[in-house]
Amino acid sequence: MKALRLHRAFEAIWGTPAGWRGSLATVNHSTLGVRLMVTAFVFFLIGGVLAMLIRAQLATPGSAFVGPEIYNQLFTMHGSIMMFLFAIPMFEGFAIYMLPKMLGARDLAFPRMTAYGWWCYLFGGSMLLVSMLLGIAPDAGWFLYTPLSSKPYSPGINSDFWLLGITFVEISAIVTAVDIIVSILKLRAPGMSLDRMPLFAWYMLVTAAMMLIGFPPLILGSILLELERAFGWPFFEAARGGDSLLWQHLFWLFGHPEVYIIFLPAAGAVSTIIPVMARTPILGYGWIVAAILALGFLSFGLWVHHMFTVGIPHLALAFFSAASTLVAVPTGVQIFAWLGTLWAGRPQMHLPMLYLIGFLVTFVLGGLTGVMVAMVPFDWQAHDTAFITAHLHYVLVGGFVFPMLAAAYYWLSHFTGRRYSYTLGKAAFWLIFIGFHLTFFLMHLTGLLGQPRRIDTYPEGVGWTLYNLLSSVGAFVMATGIALFIIDVLLQLFHAPRAPRNPWRAGTLEWAMMQPPPSYNIASLPQVHDREPLETAPDLALSLARGEGYLALPRNGWRETLAVDTKSGRIDHIVVLPGNSLLPLGTALVTGSFFLLVLLKLYPWTLLPLAGLVVLGWRWAWVLGDKHAHGELPIGRGDHAPIHAEVRDSPGWWGSVFLSIADGSLFAALIFGHAYLWTVAPNWPPPALVTASLPVVIAGLLGAALAARRSSGVTVTGAGLGLLLTALLLTAFRLAPSPTSHAYGAVVAVLLAYAALHAALALVICCFARARRRAGYIAAINGAEPRIARLWTDYAVAAGAIALACTHLPALLS
Amino acid sequence: MLAGAAAIFGLVCALLLLAFRRRGADQPVSATAWIVGGGLLFPIATLSALLGYGLIVGEQLLPRADSATLRVGAEARRWQWTFTQPGTAGPIRTRDVLHVPAGRPIDVELTTRDVIHAFWVPRLAGKMDAIPGRPNVLRIEAHRPGVYHGLCAEFCGAGHARHGFRVVAHDAAGWARFQAGEAP
Numbered sequence: 001m002k003a004l005r006l007h008r009a010f011e012a013i014w015g016t017p018a019g020w021r022g023s024l025a026t027v028n029h030s031t032l033g034v035r036l037m038v039t040a041f042v043f044f045l046i047g048g049v050l051a052m053l054i055r056a057q058l059a060t061p062g063s064a065f066v067g068p069e070i071y072n073q074l075f076t077m078h079g080s081i082m083m084f085l086f087a088i089p090m091f092e093g094f095a096i097y098m099l100p101k102m103l104g105a106r107d108l109a110f111p112r113m114t115a116y117g118w119w120c121y122l123f124g125g126s127m128l129l130v131s132m133l134l135g136i137a138p139d140a141g142w143f144l145y146t147p148l149s150s151k152p153y154s155p156g157i158n159s160d161f162w163l164l165g166i167t168f169v170e171i172s173a174i175v176t177a178v179d180i181i182v183s184i185l186k187l188r189a190p191g192m193s194l195d196r197m198p199l200f201a202w203y204m205l206v207t208a209a210m211m212l213i214g215f216p217p218l219i220l221g222s223i224l225l226e227l228e229r230a231f232g233w234p235f236f237e238a239a240r241g242g243d244s245l246l247w248q249h250l251f252w253l254f255g256h257p258e259v260y261i262i263f264l265p266a267a268g269a270v271s272t273i274i275p276v277m278a279r280t281p282i283l284g285y286g287w288i289v290a291a292i293l294a295l296g297f298l299s300f301g302l303w304v305h306h307m308f309t310v311g312i313p314h315l316a317l318a319f320f321s322a323a324s325t326l327v328a329v330p331t332g333v334q335i336f337a338w339l340g341t342l343w344a345g346r347p348q349m350h351l352p353m354l355y356l357i358g359f360l361v362t363f364v365l366g367g368l369t370g371v372m373v374a375m376v377p378f379d380w381q382a383h384d385t386a387f388i389t390a391h392l393h394y395v396l397v398g399g400f401v402f403p404m405l406a407a408a409y410y411w412l413s414h415f416t417g418r419r420y421s422y423t424l425g426k427a428a429f430w431l432i433f434i435g436f437h438l439t440f441f442l443m444h445l446t447g448l449l450g451q452p453r454r455i456d457t458y459p460e461g462v463g464w465t466l467y468n469l470l471s472s473v474g475a476f477v478m479a480t481g482i483a484l485f486i487i488d489v490l491l492q493l494f495h496a497p498r499a500p501r502n503p504w505r506a507g508t509l510e511w512a513m514m515q516p517p518p519s520y521n522i523a524s525l526p527q528v529h530d531r532e533p534l535e536t537a538p539d540l541a542l543s544l545a546r547g548e549g550y551l552a553l554p555r556n557g558w559r560e561t562l563a564v565d566t567k568s569g570r571i572d573h574i575v576v577l578p579g580n581s582l583l584p585l586g587t588a589l590v591t592g593s594f595f596l597l598v599l600l601k602l603y604p605w606t607l608l609p610l611a612g613l614v615v616l617g618w619r620w621a622w623v624l625g626d627k628h629a630h631g632e633l634p635i636g637r638g639d640h641a642p643i644h645a646e647v648r649d650s651p652g653w654w655g656s657v658f659l660s661i662a663d664g665s666l667f668a669a670l671i672f673g674h675a676y677l678w679t680v681a682p683n684w685p686p687p688a689l690v691t692a693s694l695p696v697v698i699a700g701l702l703g704a705a706l707a708a709r710r711s712s713g714v715t716v717t718g719a720g721l722g723l724l725l726t727a728l729l730l731t732a733f734r735l736a737p738s739p740t741s742h743a744y745g746a747v748v749a750v751l752l753a754y755a756a757l758h759a760a761l762a763l764v765i766c767c768f769a770r771a772r773r774r775a776g777y778i779a780a781i782n783g784a785e786p787r788i789a790r791l792w793t794d795y796a797v798a799a800g801a802i803a804l805a806c807t808h809l810p811a812l813l814s
Numbered sequence: 815m816l817a818g819a820a821a822i823f824g825l826v827c828a829l830l831l832l833a834f835r836r837r838g839a840d841q842p843v844s845a846t847a848w849i850v851g852g853g854l855l856f857p858i859a860t861l862s863a864l865l866g867y868g869l870i871v872g873e874q875l876l877p878r879a880d881s882a883t884l885r886v887g888a889e890a891r892r893w894q895w896t897f898t899q900p901g902t903a904g905p906i907r908t909r910d911v912l913h914v915p916a917g918r919p920i921d922v923e924l925t926t927r928d929v930i931h932a933f934w935v936p937r938l939a940g941k942m943d944a945i946p947g948r949p950n951v952l953r954i955e956a957h958r959p960g961v962y963h964g965l966c967a968e969f970c971g972a973g974h975a976r977h978g979f980r981v982v983a984h985d986a987a988g989w990a991r992f993q994a995g996e997a998p
């Protein structure tokens with residue numbers, strides 16, 4: 001049997017060795033995807049238990065179940081866990097597991113990053129759990145508004161846990177987003193042009209792009225707030241020229257897109273499942289893609305609708321109100337595309353469809369209340385009441401939990417290889433559905449009756465009592481439904497009969513493999529001709545397993561998959577992926593120790609993990625690649641391609657590009673903060689500006705110019721970077737006012753530190769590129785490495801020049 | 815707005831239901847009709863109308879300079895409200911109770927001594943935040959004499975749920991007595 005022989009050979013290359021060492025070192029996307037999902041589900045259960053405690057407290061007026069100190073921790077942790085530790089990692093895990101399979105690849109572009117992301121998430125999430133067990137969990141609400149979360153009003157360590165733990169988890173989100181985006185753009189089956197990509201990949205592409213742009217403002221905000229709390233740099237303190245509204249802007253600049261970041265992957269699952277249930281292709285593929293792109297774009301222009309009551313001029317509110325209603329249009333397009341698909345086909349009432357109906361009904365209601373609160377006068381009443389709690393759960397549970405449950409039932413046999421035996425799932429659905437609407441529909445009413453959110457107690461006799469009680473009953477009904485779902489899934493894991501391959505007769509590639517999938521996914525890569533390859537070639541799975549596609553011959557023990565031209569899907573090169581390694585775990589541990597040391601306020605010691613990260617980062621990149629060229633290698637079906645180390649736009653190059661975009665978003669948010677404080681914060685101008693110095697500026701710009709020159713060698717580039725770095729440090733330590741004196745000094749310090757850090761980083765990268773070339777690595781001579789070094793040098797040059805301009809120019813001009 | 819939302823919700827549910835009923839009917843479904851009609855034109859039309867209406871209402875609720883308005887100061891702190899207003903014999907300060915004349919627009923100037931709070935009397939007006947370093951003004955009006963309950967709507971820490979106050983709206987006689995400094 002040829003298929004079996006291939007299976008053995010590939011399993012030897014891609015498999016994870018048994019034992020704990022193998023488990024710690026694995027970089028396999030299926031394993032890690034499942035780990036992420038399981039971890040996220042555990043956090044969902046923890047967040048759910050907290051929700052039950054909240055509802056227990058609110059069930060009766062004047063409840064003394066917990067006091068306000070504990071209650072504030074309960075809802076803060078519930079919100080934070082659900083948003084950061086459940087929703088985002090859940091869809092990340094799903095995408096990590098599913099994307100390569102749908103795209104016809106063997107793994108993601110950066111397997112070690114995938115593993116690093118999971119470890120970071122696990123450690124960061126655990127930090128927050130520890131704080132909860134110790135009773136010192138964050139308690140300033142999931143959006144941690146300053147100055148409530150600032151040192152004077154939250155003197156404990158509670159808020160630090162949030163700021164550091166969540167930032168740690170966000171790092172994992174950023175690297176995962178880069179991983180996902182490069183995998184979608186490059187690692188697809190030959191012939192899969194952009195317009196043949198499964199819709200889910202489009203959704204994830206936009207989601208990942210939004211993460212790269214949306215998360216950095218929050219990371220920046222968290223860094224600034226932590227600096228304020230730790231060292232008294234007054235970014236958000238009005239008395240010293242800061243502004244608490246800056247925090248709100250940074251938070252919601254992230255927070256609103258976040259809602260769509262959570263919704264889009266779930267909508268991607270919906271767009272995948274509905275056509276299969278309706279037994280017809282999706283209606284309006286192009287329209288949907290356009291709608292997703294529009295959503296991604298628009299969602300960055302609405303954040304102020306969370307701030308309608310902070311006293312912004314009505315004209316500005318009108319703009320954001322209009323933008324917020326506009327975003328309903330692309331959502332409407334999707335909903336009508338789904339409805340139209342159901343009309344066009346012959347929908348079958350399988351279990352996933354039932355959950356999708358739950359999704360449609362709930363989500364449409366959430367969208368309608370969303371349009372209501374987008375109306376400024378209505379929001380002036382509804383803002384910060386139980387009405388908002390109701391709205392946000394209709395959107396989040398309706399738009400995320402229901403689709404994910406549908407997805408769970410749809411893809412479960414892919415994970416388990418077992419057929420669904422249809423009984424408990426339906427009961428679970430009705431319990432969840434009825435429980436949910438009982439809980440949250442009533443909250444609309446209590447909200448309109450004036451019940452604010454985030455109260456630990458309320459008086460008798462204002463008409464909220466009965467609704468609250470019923471609401472709490474609903475929550476427990478819903479919890480029972482979730483418990484039933486868990487039992488159902490466990491039963492299926494261990495009890496159900498084996499499933500046939502592709503039980504739903506779907507058209508996408510994830511069904512063209514064994515179920516559960518082997519470590520390498522597919523023994524050979526298909527040539528794709530249309531959007532639903534399995535529709536036209538139902539026997540594809542067998543032919544791939546027999547090695548009739550690309551890369552069917554194991555070679556050198558390499559983990560090979562194909563990279564294609566982004567748009568056309570033409571074969572571009574072979575990607576040789578790194579194998580299992582303990583580096584991700586080690587790096588995550590060192591990253592974690594950095595956060596831990598900051599949390600414990602042992603600042604001098606943080607230099608240790610920082611140095612460790614440089615060493616590990618060096619090693620991370622060093623262990624890849626080869627010292628001799630391979631040229632064009634056969635890839636089967638008569639085709640040839642070079643390996644990624646010998647091309648200029650390898651995945652590593654693309655990864656650097658997207659990472660620098662996220663980095664740029666952080667820098668842009670910092671510049672925005674600077675401009676914002678300068679123009680609208682109270683208590684400006686500052687007592688003293690930077691003492692402008694023309695020689696320092698000229699020296700810095702000269703250094704930048706030297707480093708930016710293409711023709712200069714590494715030595716000149718390095719010298720230029722060194723000069724730039726010196727100018728930045730001179731400005732910071734000799735010419736700038738103290739960061740504690742005024743928000744101006746604080747922002748200037750961060751700007752300079754950011755630029756200096758990037759100059760130093762670019763220096764290290766240039767040294768690395770040079771060492772690699774000396775050592776004779778092909779990728780450093782003919783491949784992408786010089787280009788990557790160039791990218792980061794240019795980035796550092798730009799950041800340095802901008803930082804110098806921002807700090808010196810105002811004083812020079814005045 | 816509620817009726818409109820209910821109607822739209824009903825429409826979507828009906829379409830969903832019919833999709834399952836229709837099973838077997840074989841007319842082709844036009845992508846453009848569904849998506850352009852349902853997904854583009856329909857929301858754009860309804861939303862523009864709603865938006866225009868919302869903006870007009872919002873505009874009417876704004877505080878406008880007007881000789882008839884009374885200006886009072888409201889200072890929030892954890893967990894107390896202090897109201898200041900002119901009286902016949904100098905400024906009058908009250909704690910956790912705001913006295914106003916019925917039937918006259920009031921501009922409440924909101925400030926805070928510590929964290930962000932929000933002033934909200936559900937039956938008199940929308941809410942507005944009190945933000946450090948940024949005084950805000952909220953227009954309220956009680957059409958009838960009586961006692962109205964107010965509360966802090968922005969989460970402000972452990973005492974947030976108890977950070978309430980009362981607004982007492984007086985008739986002409988009661989108002990005169992209050993202004994003269996007689997305890998109401």
Ligand code: HEM
Nearest residue numbers: 048051054075076079082087141142389396453454455475
């Ligand atoms: C499992 C069923 C759930 C129940 C019964 C529930 C219940 C609640 C309740 C009662 C509150 C209001 C707390 C208050 O204002 O005092 C709340 C807040 C919140 N919930 Fe849930 N929730 C559930 C699931 C979720 C999910 C799945 C998400 C997100 C994906 C979520 C996100 C949030 C957020 C962001 C808040 C705001 C927290 C804050 O005010 O800081 N919830 N939840």
Ligand SMILES: [Cu+2]
Nearest residue numbers: 256303305306
């Ligand atoms: Cu929003």
Ligand SMILES: [Cu+2]
Nearest residue numbers: 931966970977
């Ligand atoms: Cu308050």
